[in-house]
Amino acid sequence: MxxxxxxxxxxxxxxxxxxxxxxxxxxxxxxxxxxxxxxIEKNDEIITRGGIMGRVVIVEDDYVVIESSAERTKLKISKSGIATKVNKVEE
Known part of the structure; x- marks a missing residue:
């Protein structure tokens, strides 16, 4: 034993x-x-896994559309492609 x-x-x-x-x-x-x-909601700032920063414009079940530049370039990405949500301090 x-x-x-x-x-x-x-x-x-x-x-x-x-x-x-x-x-x-x-x-x-x-x-x-x-x-x-x-x-994730509309107007949240996010960073994708590829390093692209942008503001969320549209939120759907499996994807989001973000604006990523001053020219308002829109990108449709999968939610699984989001790395982090950037917290902005509002004054």
Whole structure:
């Protein structure tokens, strides 16, 4: 019995450590990202995964349309292509 316990215990400890160091933080990050994506609204400033900054003009189920320059160039991108939402401080 002790031999089995001495073989199984290190693997159980390694799995527990991996869970708390890798799996749990990734789940939290994914949940936070999905909340941010679902909270995107018109006039929000965003940055795409490709590095394009723009202001959201239209929000649909799977995509958004952004204006990305002074010439009001419109780009239609997938919501999964959004990296972050830029928080502007309003005075």
């Amino acid at each position: 002790e031999a089995i316990l001495s073989l199984v215990l290190p693997f159980a400890l390694m799995f527990g450590l991996m869970y708390f160091l890798l799996i749990l933080p990734e789940k939290k990050r994914t949940k936070k990202y999905n909340e941010m994506i679902s909270a």
